[in-house]
Amino acid sequence: MSKVILSINAGSSSVKVSVFSYADKEPKQLAEIQISGLTAPPAKLTYSRGDENVKDQELSDIKNSQDAYEYILKHLIDDKGLSELNSPDDIEFACHRVVHGGDYSKPTRIDKDTYHHLEALSDLAPLHNAGALEIVKAVHAKCPNTTNVAFFDSAYHQTIPPEAYTYAIDPKRAAKNKLRKYGFHGLSYAFILKACVWHLRSWENETNLIALHLGSGASICCIKGGKSVDTSMGLTPLAGLPGATRSGDVDPSLIFHFTHEAGKPAPGSTKELHITQAEQILNKESGWKAMTGTTDFGEITKRAFEGDAACKLAFDVFVDRIVGYIGSYFVKLNGDVNAVVFAGGIGEKGWQLREAVSAKIKFLGFSPDLKGNENPGKGTVVDVGNPGAEHRLLLCRTDEQLEMARECLEVADEIRKR
Secondary structure, three states, X not given: OOOEEEEEEEOOOOXXXXXXXXXXXXXXXXXXXXXXXXXOOOEEEEEEEOOEEEEEEEEOOOOOHHHHHHHHHHHHHHOOOOOOOOOHHXXXXXXXXXXXXXXXXXXXXXXXXXXXXXXXXXXXOOOOOHHHHHHHHHHHHHOOOOEEEEEEOOHHHHHOOHHHHXXXXXXXXXXXXXXXXXXXXXXXXXXXXXXXXXXXXXXXXXXOEEEEEEOOOEEEEEEEOOEEEEEOOOOOOOOOOOOOOOOOOOOOOHHHXXXXXXXXXXXXXXXXXXXXXXXHHHHXXXXXXXHHXXXXXXXXXXXXXXXXXXXHHHHHHHHHHHHHXXXXXXXXXXXXXXXXXXXXXXXXXXXXXXXXXXXXXHHHOOOEXXXXXXXXXXXXXXXXXXOOXXXXXXXXXXXXXXXXHHHHHHHHHHHHOO
């Protein structure tokens, strides 16, 4: 039997694949490969396997995600050092991160019916689901004997109660059009929970966390007894915190003052992919890039502390929004919080951001360890808070690819029977 899993994370501008073996029922990462720059040529290859590392190698003739997957597959098969993968038939499962899963609550085998249902869900997330569906088609074409499995970023949040997921709109229209809070970054939060439970030496059903997934897309999750009870993103990933190109929460009427063409189709809209000007502006033309000219939050932080007023404002806005959600979720948990957890690229690398956020919530019983926060130790989860503080501050190096592989193994036997 094949013993290889591909964990695939496809965005609008990149395709990232992690290769896992699972002979011992626990996934072991063998290699990781990514092609970026699909929307800003030339495309670039990054690859790591053991001691072999390739970074930002420019590629020609890679125009879309299907081209990228075809190149990735050939590169993996041609790598003589990757003995576990010599043919497409060595891949038993291809795990696809799908941002919006609607009411799906668990990993789901992608057959014709499932695929069409996911296409329909693209109306809820036209800027987010399309990339994953293109890769599903590519895997089906190049690896016909591989089982495709969808892993939904919204699935972890199916435990959010009605009072938190319901919008104050006409309930009949809301039900008909499935208009409610769904939440995202669920794969990351599932990983964070498991890793923190182990680190805290606690039981999952007794663990309460305020988890921050901070990257170019950023969100916060309120976890009570191991379950998501609220999160900052909503019907789509646009809601909540600002991001690299997303506005985050704004007054809904703002967009109509911003442009009178808000409801018209965006230039990239097609018959199959319905994108309005409003969606394009608020998802792709806002956030830190609009405020500072760059999507690199590390650069924004550097400039902010050098006196750049625009970058300082963007940094402060991000801190303000984060602190607002932490305060709200601290109340929802009645102050019974095991830890505030920083994760995601910015959460892991942005020690100044962690310090600024921690300073704002110090009165709640959080206190950063200034030396440990600036130079956190190695490990999946590390403490970055003062050991004497009432509540803990943690840094978690989250891994959505590994979480998909783990969840795939949990349901592998069930999927094989279908």
